[in-house]
Amino acid sequence: MTRTPSGGDVNADIHERLRSEVAKGADLLWETALELHAHPEPAFSEHRAAALLTDALERAGFEVERGTAGIPTAFTAQSGHSRPAVALLLEYDALPGLGHACGHNLIAAAGLGAALALDTVLDASAGRVMAVGTPAEEGGGGKVLEVEAGVFDDVDAALMFHPGVYDWARAPLTAQVQYRVAFHGRAAHPTGNPTEGVDALLALVELFNVLTALGRRLPAASHIQGIVTDGGKATNIVPEYAEGLFGLRAATTEELEDLTGRLRAAAEGVAHATGTRAEVERATLRYEHFRDSGPLSETFAEHLSGAGIGLTPPAPGVYLGSSDIGNVSARVPAIHPFVAIMDDGSDHTPDFAAAAASPRARDVLVAVTGALACTAADLLLDADLREEAWRLHRQTGR
Secondary structure, eight states: OOOOOTTTTHHHHHHHHHHHHHHHTHHHHHHHHHHHHHSOOOTTOOHHHHHHHHHHHHHTTOEEEESGGGOTTOEEEEEEOSSSEEEEEEOOOOBTTTBSTTOHHHHHHHHHHHHHHHHHHSOGGGOEEEEEEOOOTTTTOHHHHHHHTTTTTTOSEEEOOEEESSOBSSOOOBEEEEEEEEEEOBOOOTTTSGGGOBOHHHHHHHHHHHHHHHHTTOOTTOEEEEEEEEOOSOTTSOOSEEEEEEEEEESSHHHHHHHHHHHHHHHHHHHHHHTOEEEEEEOSOOBOOOOOOHHHHHHHHHHHHTTTOOOBOOOTTOOOOBOTHHHHHTTSOEEOOEEESOSSSOSSSHHHHHHTTSHHHHHHHHHHHHHHHHHHHHHHHOHHHHHHHHHHHHHHOO
């Protein structure tokens, strides 16, 4: 049952007013989603998107800070005061060559619409509504940098949704990081003085072999995927330098740390066996695994069911990649439900990019925006819901 504060039907009236505001602004939200879709911008280059969203929030009277956490395309926009406080997360980066094939145009529009509706319906004394612009989810880690900068230090929850091919109440998102492994050997002519050479490329190839064997013994959701980024310059020179880039994923952040240790040990072992020298360095920010807030996810699912979309738990054993929302969820209670905008296939495809501008996507956008706004209102108005979310977060969030 959706929780209500003392006062009985107060929340029910607020929910209805929020849904009404979202319906009135539906055309504007869809225009925003289509504008973002028509002008995709990759990680940390989302200047047009950030301007579009901050201008809309500023016109509505939000206090806008651009360049949050030192990121030119990040922002925060606030309405209301102090605590409690809820953050609505807006993603808007696109995939190079594929555009909005992850549907971030819809995430941004939904967060914008929910923030605007809350600002209109709730009194400022209810608490603080934040719209947080989070660039570079697709590998750059905008949310990681924002967490480190303290953006979520005085926030009680972070809410967002993600379009997908499933209707799932929570996101099975793994921890992930990338490491660069380089081997240093000694150049030589492979015919003239082959015994003088120390082949760095052969060491890198042997690392791939070791990791393949290791992969057979890893726990569910853990894997290492690598590519060769430098394998030498000419076939008549024994490579003195070789380099690979390795993506590591694991079900939990703790398991990712263990996997990182195994990669280091494997590289050092190969270097010792081949007479090379290994260098292992982190190449990206680390995305932590997502920790779902059950009370808030249940509240969101109940609100969304009122719009005719039912959410279920994720299928056991299925993982849907990684996201920097994991780092936010380690700091505050958070939700990241998936809502389907197509039934078959996958995101990160041309078909999904097309679906992100489809009539079905418009219907999902309106429904999800209303559910986000209602969930945020419940969080702000219901101290029991906040306390339950925080209690479980402290108990199971690490």
